[in-house]
Amino acid sequence: MAHKILVASTNPGKLKELREMLAGDIEWVGLSDFPNVPEVKEDGKTFAENARKKALGYAKATGLWTLADDSGLVVDALGGQPGVKSARFSGDKEAERGLLDHKNMAKVLNLLEGVPKDKRTARFVCCLCLAGPEKVLIETQGELEGIINEQQAGENGFGYDPVLFLPKLNKTVAQLTNTEKNAISHRGNAIRKFKPLIKNLLGNA
Numbered sequence: 001m002a003h004k005i006l007v008a009s010t011n012p013g014k015l016k017e018l019r020e021m022l023a024g025d026i027e028w029v030g031l032s033d034f035p036n037v038p039e040v041k042e043d044g045k046t047f048a049e050n051a052r053k054k055a056l057g058y059a060k061a062t063g064l065w066t067l068a069d070d071s072g073l074v075v076d077a078l079g080g081q082p083g084v085k086s087a088r089f090s091g092d093k094e095a096e097r098g099l100l101d102h103k104n105m106a107k108v109l110n111l112l113e114g115v116p117k118d119k120r121t122a123r124f125v126c127c128l129c130l131a132g133p134e135k136v137l138i139e140t141q142g143e144l145e146g147i148i149n150e151q152q153a154g155e156n157g158f159g160y161d162p163v164l165f166l167p168k169l170n171k172t173v174a175q176l177t178n179t180e181k182n183a184i185s186h187r188g189n190a191i192r193k194f195k196p197l198i199k200n201l202l203g204n205a
Contacts, residue, residue, distance in 0.1 A: 005027070006030070006033075006066040007028055007031075017182075018067070021182075021191045022198065024199065024202070031058070037061045037062060040053060040058060040061075041053075044084065045084065047070040047071060047083075047141075048070075050127075056133075056136065068129050068131075069129070071186060073086050073122060073159075074125055075148060076121045076122060077120060089104040101159055105160055108163060109148070109150070109163065120147045120148040122164060123145045124173075126142045126186040126190040127141050128142075128191065140191075142190030144186040146173070148164065148165070153172045154172045155174060156173075156176060156181070157181060173185075
């Protein structure tokens with residue numbers, strides 16, 4: 001019998017990505033299947049703390065094992081900002097997604113104006129947490145290292161993809177195909193670490 005696991009997201013793209021990358025005897029459901037469950041506040045100081053909080057909170061509310069993630073951009077020259085505030089770095093809470101991404105990137109580029117290339121190191125970080133109602137079951141973290149480009153480049157992806165430049169590939173993340181991105185992305189790396197652990201967990205469940 002398939003094990004039902006809740007993904008703490010209403011994003012259908014994230015559900016699809018997990019189904020593809022974590023194929024197996026699992027029935028994935030999303031938060032849209034539980035419209036009456038109250039939202040868990042993401043007020044942790046780290047990505048790991050937020051992922052843990054969401055996974056435990058929604059697992060307690062639904063009784064299901066819950067997989068949550070928190071991710072964002074960490075820029076060394078900005079002392080780790082935008083970090084856990086990546087999604088709302090510009091302070092604009094009302095803008096639609098595309099415009100908000102643009103404003104967030106513009107703020108990062110503005111803050112880094114005049115900073116030399118070798119000091120513009122940054123990375124995408126993704127923390128995954130699977131929890132039951134009582135305890136954390138699995139935690140993994142994935143990263144993707146790069147440098148902040150001086151301007152946006154590329155049409156693919158979302159968030160800060162157009163400004164994170166990957167020197168080895170000589171492209172920004174937004175200039176990669178979906179297949180290329182999934183092979184190296186922070187979320188992909190976290191999921192690849194997660195895969196054998198959940199397989200083992202379900203084998204012993």
